Amino acid sequence: TGGGVERAQVAAAENYVATVTDSSGRFVLPRLALGTQSIYVRALGYLPRRLVVDIVDGGSEPERIVLQRPPTTLRAVTVRAVRSYAGFEVRRTSGVGLFLDEAAIQRRNPLIFADIMRSLPGVGVLPVKSFSAKFYTRLGIKECEPSVWVDGVEVLSRTQDLDAYVDVSNVRAVEVYSSPAEVPAGFAGDPFCGAVLIWTRRPSK
Known part of the structure; x- marks a missing residue:
């Protein structure tokens, strides 16, 4: 439509640098290394882009x-304020992974x-800057x-600048899987590392 897309996620994979677009669709990715970079863009209601x-x-x-709209049109849906984290209790009883309610x-x-x-078994935290850290x-x-x-x-x-997407006061539950073999089906984003699943009570930032 020619208008800006607000709060689209923009990330440079090689540098683990990410940001979100402002109300006009503009963004800045600082501290990128010289050379060729892969940029990933994703926004709700649009097809993801890689350039x-x-x-x-x-x-x-x-x-x-x-960004392009998906080619298919979904039927009308009802959006409710309560987010579901169905499966959390089931996975907790399996004995695989760490669970924080x-x-x-x-x-x-x-x-x-x-x-x-911090202090979770098999997890390390690395400070990045004031009031920011990755793990x-x-x-x-x-x-x-x-x-x-x-x-x-x-x-x-991933973990870099996670607080830009998640309001820590809204976090309802967390699941930590250190090994890729432990990651539940449907959440295997990296075949060589584990995964962290975050569930919130209200919409994130």
């Missing part, structure tokens, strides 16, 4: 990205999402950044 750009010294012209999260009194992950999972001597799912939708930037 390749060349980052050169001295700046570059603004990149214009056009709302009471356990509140006891940790988190300021940022990484505070929920990784450990399996034996191997460390890797897990894929992250919020209310069933994969976050492209």
